[in-house]
Amino acid sequence: MKPTLEVQQTLTSLEKSLWDKDLHFDSDDGNYTLSAKFVEVDRFGHRHSRTQDFMAEKRSRLSEMEVPLADYSAELVSEDTAMATYTVEVRFSDVLELLHCVSLWVKVNGKWHLQLHQTTHR
Secondary structure, three states: OOOOHHHHHHHHHHHHHHOOOOOOOOOOOOOOEEEEEEEEEOOOOOEEEOOHHHHHHHHHHEEEEEEEEEEEEEEEEEOOEEEEEEEEEEEEOOEEEEEEEEEEEEEEOOEEEEEEEEEEEO
8 A cells, every 4th residue: 555645755764864974873873773674685686684783884885876766666565664765876886776776664662773685676
């Protein structure tokens, strides 16, 4: 089912912030936090859990997002669970990559938590 316009805008903003290399993912100041069960499957098929080392390494390799969220779509899986899909052009260490992305967001106590993020080469 389609989320409300407000939820769509929130999720779009959260997805864009995933590609902000200066974002502190677990900060109380942030718009969201990574779920305790967070898993990322990166563009090489490697599985990562929520660790400071992984997040720091990811930020260090990310240079910039070239084209934000092409073909973006968000769907509610349940009342408090949403799935976002999109394509993005991202520069990692001077290499431009076109990636297809899927994120699973869970809303807990009014705050969105990123549960799963997966990228694959397009």
